[in-house]
Amino acid sequence: ETGVTQTPRHLVMGMTNKKSLKCEQHLGHNAMYWYKQSAKKPLELMFVYSLEERVENNSVPSRFSPECPNSSHLFLHLHTLQPEDSALYLCASSQRRGTSYEQYFGPGTRLTVT
């Protein structure tokens, strides 16, 4: 595998379910990101991890819980989601967190909350 991979690619869940999204990067990067992409909105940065430490949490509801066990893996644990949480969830990585460091994205998980 190369680049950034995400699983699953598609997920349909009810509002009472618990699920997890997985991201893995094979680029040797030290920073990882979760983004939410919804129609008619710019990409929304949710969480940033740098060297496995969460360094940014952009007012994301607690029903989203990130986990970064090592610099190559990132999870997003989901529970009691709302229909408005339906979106494309993108994982990205960069060499470091900071100005001009380029981000490499995974293919995303298309999440539908019913």
Added chain:
Amino acid sequence: TQLLEQSPQFLSIQEGENLTVYCNSSSVFSSLQWYRQEPGEGPVLLVTVVTGGEVKKLKRLTFQFGDARKDSSLHITAAQPGDTGLYLCAGFPNAGNNRKLIWGLGTSLAVNP
């Protein structure tokens, strides 16, 4: 609030035509990036521009960063169906939290054979 406005929002053209899409702001950016996102995929980085007035070419794609580093353009020559996708610009602002990438809404391009 630092915003990146992209225009046009939608563009549908025939194969072989030329086009330009724009990314504008009232704020100064230390760098700007252009991404292309195909349906069902994540954004893929095309180029980063960092110097005011800089021009970069990637085959049939020409990227320009404005002299004042507030705007950028992407010109495609002789567009092909493979150019179809959502073109996103994103930048690191000069002021404030310059480690947070600011994103535009994108230009959705359809190139018809």
